[in-house]
Amino acid sequence: MVFPGFHRDTIREIAVSPYHNNLVVSGGFDCNVFVTDIARLYQDIQKSERKSENSLYPCRDVVGSVSWHPQQASVASCTTDVGVFHMFDVRTELRQPALVHDTMHAELYCHVYSGEHELLLGFGDGTLQVFDWRMKKLYVLLSSILSHLV
Numbered sequence: 837m838v839f840p841g842f843h844r845d846t847i848r849e850i851a852v853s854p855y856h857n858n859l860v861v862s863g864g865f866d867c868n869v870f871v872t873d874i875a876r877l878y879q880d881i882q883k884s885e886r887k888s889e890n891s892l893y894p895c896r897d898v899v900g901s902v903s904w905h906p907q908q909a910s911v912a913s914c915t916t917d918v919g920v921f922h923m924f925d926v927r928t929e930l931r932q933p934a935l936v937h938d939t940m941h942a943e944l945y946c947h948v949y950s951g952e953h954e955l956l957l958g959f960g961d962g963t964l965q966v967f968d969w970r971m972k973k974l975y976v977l978l979s980s981i982l983s984h985l986v
Contacts (some may be wrong), residue, residue: 842870849902855909859926863899868892869914871926895920895953900945907952915944921957921968929974937972939965 843875845865853859860876864924879885897916905911905923913923919941924934943960950966955976957965966975 839927842872843868846972848899851902851904851912853904853909853912854906855904861902861904861912861914861926863895863902863914867895867897867899867916869899869912869922870896871912891926893922893924893934895925897923900943901947903947903949913947913955915947915957916940917949918943919944919959920971921947921955921967925954935969937967937969939967941965 842884843864843866847864849864850860850862853861858871858873861869862872863869870890870892872880877890883901892913895914895916897918897920900915900917902912902914903912910925910948912924912926913921915921919939921937921944922934925932937958939957941959942961945955945957947949947955952969952972955969957967957969960963965974967973968975
């Protein structure tokens with residue numbers, strides 16, 4: 837059995853699709869995001885298939901977080917430590933161009949969808965931003981106030 841190519845370094849985050857619990861997206865220090873169909877991989881192992889596969893989204897920078905879009909079953913996203921947000925279609929046969937947005941703010945470690953078109957982005961310096969991906973605009977919601985309190 838030839839297992840699919842997978843991460844070559846530490847995985848920092850993993851997310852299970854809310855629509856298809858067999859689909860998992862993962863990212864980390866190898867600068868890649870993998871979309872793995874666990875059910876397919878398991879079936880291939882059970883059938884002693886000679887080969888199995890998963891799909892790869894190359895980020896080219898260390899991945900801080902991964903997530904699934906709350907209302908679009910085939911859309912996943914990730915953030916990178918250098919401050920870039922990626923949103924991409926996981927269907928390899930119908931792949932659309934990815935939305936890639938540089939926040940110009942390093943240490944983008946986490947993100948969560950707050951609506952169909954908005955995300956909250958969390959940065960290493962304590963900054964929290966709202967990103968409207970339709971308008972490609974960032975709004976600073978909360979900045980590092982802890983440093984002013986000490």
